[in-house]
Amino acid sequence: MSAREPLLRVEGLSKSFRVRVGGRRATLRAVDGVSFEIARGETVALVGESGSGKSTTALCLLRLEEPSGGRVVFEGTDMTALSRAELRRLRPRLQIVFQDPTESLNPRRTVGATLLEPIEAHGIARGGDARRRVAELLDHVGLEVEHARRYPHQLSGGQRQRVGIARALATGPSLIVLDEPTSALDVSVQAQTLNLLRRLQREIGLTYLFITHDLGVVRHLADRVLVMYAGQLVEEAPTAALFARPVHPYTRALLDAVPVESPAQRRRRLVLPGEPYSPIDPAPGCRFLGRCPWSAAECESPVDLYDAGGGHRVRCVGWAHGRVPEPEPEAIAS
Amino acid sequence: MSVRPDTLLRVRGLRTTFATPRGDVRVLDGLDLDVGRGEILGLVGESGSGKSVTAYSLLRLVRPPGRIEGGQVLLDGRDLLALPERELRDVRGKEISMIFQDPRGFLDPVARVGAVLQEVYRRHEGGSRADARARALELLRSVGLPTPERVFRAYPHELSGGMAQRAMIALALACSPKLLIADEPTTALDVTIQIQIVRLLAELRERLGLTIVLITHNLSVVAEVCDRVAVMYAGEIVESGPALEVFERPRHPYTVGLLGARPRVTGADEWLADIPGRVPDLLRPPSGCRFNPRCFLADGLCRAEHPALRELEPDHRSRCHHAERLRGEAAA
Numbered sequence: 001m002s003a004r005e006p007l008l009r010v011e012g013l014s015k016s017f018r019v020r021v022g023g024r025r026a027t028l029r030a031v032d033g034v035s036f037e038i039a040r041g042e043t044v045a046l047v048g049e050s051g052s053g054k055s056t057t058a059l060c061l062l063r064l065e066e067p068s069g070g071r072v073v074f075e076g077t078d079m080t081a082l083s084r085a086e087l088r089r090l091r092p093r094l095q096i097v098f099q100d101p102t103e104s105l106n107p108r109r110t111v112g113a114t115l116l117e118p119i120e121a122h123g124i125a126r127g128g129d130a131r132r133r134v135a136e137l138l139d140h141v142g143l144e145v146e147h148a149r150r151y152p153h154q155l156s157g158g159q160r161q162r163v164g165i166a167r168a169l170a171t172g173p174s175l176i177v178l179d180e181p182t183s184a185l186d187v188s189v190q191a192q193t194l195n196l197l198r199r200l201q202r203e204i205g206l207t208y209l210f211i212t213h214d215l216g217v218v219r220h221l222a223d224r225v226l227v228m229y230a231g232q233l234v235e236e237a238p239t240a241a242l243f244a245r246p247v248h249p250y251t252r253a254l255l256d257a258v259p260v261e262s263p264a265q266r267r268r269r270l271v272l273p274g275e276p277y278s279p280i281d282p283a284p285g286c287r288f289l290g291r292c293p294w295s296a297a298e299c300e301s302p303v304d305l306y307d308a309g310g311g312h313r314v315r316c317v318g319w320a321h322g323r324v325p326e327p328e329p330e331a332i333a334s
Numbered sequence: 335m336s337v338r339p340d341t342l343l344r345v346r347g348l349r350t351t352f353a354t355p356r357g358d359v360r361v362l363d364g365l366d367l368d369v370g371r372g373e374i375l376g377l378v379g380e381s382g383s384g385k386s387v388t389a390y391s392l393l394r395l396v397r398p399p400g401r402i403e404g405g406q407v408l409l410d411g412r413d414l415l416a417l418p419e420r421e422l423r424d425v426r427g428k429e430i431s432m433i434f435q436d437p438r439g440f441l442d443p444v445a446r447v448g449a450v451l452q453e454v455y456r457r458h459e460g461g462s463r464a465d466a467r468a469r470a471l472e473l474l475r476s477v478g479l480p481t482p483e484r485v486f487r488a489y490p491h492e493l494s495g496g497m498a499q500r501a502m503i504a505l506a507l508a509c510s511p512k513l514l515i516a517d518e519p520t521t522a523l524d525v526t527i528q529i530q531i532v533r534l535l536a537e538l539r540e541r542l543g544l545t546i547v548l549i550t551h552n553l554s555v556v557a558e559v560c561d562r563v564a565v566m567y568a569g570e571i572v573e574s575g576p577a578l579e580v581f582e583r584p585r586h587p588y589t590v591g592l593l594g595a596r597p598r599v600t601g602a603d604e605w606l607a608d609i610p611g612r613v614p615d616l617l618r619p620p621s622g623c624r625f626n627p628r629c630f631l632a633d634g635l636c637r638a639e640h641p642a643l644r645e646l647e648p649d650h651r652s653r654c655h656h657a658e659r660l661r662g663e664a665a666a
Contacts, residue, residue: 049524050495156612157381186380186551191595191608198605213525216597220606243599257529258599259554262581266558271533272526275494 005076006037007175007207008061013070015056021280029279030056032231033070038175043201043208045222045239047215047254049276052228054211058177061209062096063087075174092122092171099180101160105152111138111163112148118170137166140203142196158189162196169200175207182217194221215258219243224311227251230287231279233305237312246327247314249292286317294324342545343369343392343513348405350384350391353398359616361387363569365405366643369513369562374539374546376556376577378592379566382613385549388566389515392547393426409513428458431506435518437498441490447474447501448486451508458509473504476541478534496527503534507542514538517549532559553592557581562649565589568614568624571643575650585652585660587629623655631656 015031031053038044048054059065061072063079072079074094079087098104105114115134119125125133135145141162152160161181168176178197182190198221200206210221218225218239225242227235227250235248246252253272260266274291285300286292292299298317305313306320318324348365351358361384369375379385390396392407394414407414414425434440442450451470452463461469474482477500490498499519506514516535520528536559538544548560556563556577563581564574565588573586584590594607611628614620623641626632635655643653654660 049526158612187553187592187595188380188609189612191597191606194597195605195608214597215525215599219599219601220597220603253526255599257526259529259532259552259558261554261557261596261598261600263557263560263578264582269529271530275496275527276524 007040007042007075008038008209009071009073010037010057010061011035011071011073013057013060013072014068015053015060015065016068019280026281029231029282031060031067032279032282034228034231034233035070036226036233036236038207038209040174040207041201041205042224043210043222045210045212045218045225046228047212047218047225048228049213049254051230051276051278053231053279054228055179057228058096058179058209058211061177062094064096092118092124093173094175094177095168095171095173096177096179097161097164097168097181099183101157101164101184102152104164105160105167107152109151110148111143111150111152111155114163115148115166115170118167122171124171133170137169140169140200141166142192156189157185158192161185161193165193165196165200169204173206175209177209177211179211180213181210183212183214197221215255227254230277230282232287232315233313234288234315235313236305237308238310241310241312245308245312247308247312247319248288248316249294249318249324250288252327253291286315292318294318296323340371341368342371342373342410343367343547344406344408345392346406346408348388348391348407349403350387350396350400351403352400354617356617361400361569361616362391365569365571367564367571367574369545369547371512371545372539372543373562374535374548374560376560376563377547377549377566378551378553378556378563380551380592380613382568382616383566384569385551385566386517389432389517389547389549392515393430393432394422427454427511428509429511430513430515431509431511432515432517433499433502433506433519435521437502438490438493438495441498441502441505443490445489446486447488447490447493447505451486451505454505454508469508470504473507474501477501477504477507477538478530479504495523496530499523499527499531500534503531503538507538507544510542511544513545513547515547515549518551519548520555521550521552528555529558535559553581553596565592568619569616570624570653571651572625572653573651574643575647579647579650583650583661585646585650585657586625586654587631587656587660588625590660591628623653631659 013031013034017028017030019026019028034057046054060067112134115137116130119130119133134148138147143162182193222239224238226233229250235251246255256269272291277287284302286303289295289299303315303317305315308314345365345367348362350362351360377385391402396402448470452466455466455469471482474485479485479500485501520531532555535546539546560577563577564571567588573589584593591609609628614624620627622637622639626636641653641655643651645651646657
């Protein structure tokens, strides 16, 4: 693997599901031709609403769902071409933390046993060494050694999520997918957890793919942002650029919908009509068409990602042709 | 404590206890709260603060092992805690309505939305089926549903989260209540839908003069729409006041902490200001101020003496011995 090779390269990733709509067979294109790269040490946020395909994308990356098409190249290896046994050897390097730690931890296992399992199963350490590794992991995530003897129900939500993070760290991964890891937590506990994730990244040199619907979390943690809508990537940009200049009409609406931080900042806003769209047998054109104030006939043909400069890409033909205006600076929270 | 003249809901000394195997837990410990007519009050707190138990206590919907032990809930001067159950049933729905986080779990899954709306309306208001149908359609339209006839015929599972929440709001408004209690109404919704529902609540207040108690853990939702705010911690109100005052000049260390812990879209602080520690076990609350083990201002006085909720500026109250030291120390 060359030094310039990204840690993760996703090419044309797709996942379809057969569904029935009113008795009729149809295809839900949950993830439809998604391509992006993640460099070593980067934090990339994948943002979207229900049905955008962000969580399905994550599951396909780890092959916890089998992709219908496309390639996932991780540390130079095409994961989609691997057998189950070969995949197992790669597993320790690519881990995931889920939203609800209560559901992802075995209630009948102590924290110590939960952390010991992956260390022994992947032959990382045994016996006394393995137990020392568990103590180290607990220390890394800000828990005490005595927490190893506890069961999940004896911990708070924040502590359980720390165990989930420790378990992901146990096998020495290079990439961790974080699927809404703080959405179920209270504000004060969320702040503790986000600070922990940032500290771990610095100390261990981790790379994160952070899946979230919370734009405050994105601004706080991400270097780069991918915005998904109805199964497709609609915008990609470095974080500061995205917040300063959201180009896609959906991204603009998403940023405008973020509640103000203080009553002093209340403003009139453009409330987006309608609801997120499920890509069931989608028409070939722009999937945001029905909710977009700038929609026109040209939007009904397939839309490519256009280059907006500085690593900024946008799937909007109206903007590319100068019909959709540049966002006004004063329209954006500053 | 000064009482504003236009108070619709006045709560005094509300105490609600839950029996547990380890003993009784006083979840609400002498809660005082005033809600002005036509006002949107945000009741804010984290898990275990007692904000949802407050909502259920106001409507006397606390079920065993919980029980209301004392206090007054005065709606237009009438004490709901002293009413016979039969009279209370008339109050629920007709004078106070409630909406919840998960409308699809609350709406009857096997009944069409329109049928439920018609039935509720006729039970309380009487009138013909045709009247009730017209009223139901009007309600669905008034909560911003673009195709009321379709929603009228739909079952709850056929509605999206945002549409279901609008349908539940229509149901809550069926009998023109004075007070709407909204318990985390936007928590389960997407960002763009959340703002639609928040705008709808604001519009209903304008159009109907509705009074709203908005219970949420999300301070930004409060910032968006509430006139006043009450912050709860460990079963008590620790700060209350006009929303602008509380956000710009918080006078309780817990409020300062909550405001600072929010990851913001406007600025990329390197580290979030978290609040150390965790919510106390209400079976054995800390002595003195309940927030003292997590507080950056705590001293001997805070460990020894439980602070009272004091009025510092007109209508701005704080339960902190050292509130004066927080003057102008805005988190924002």
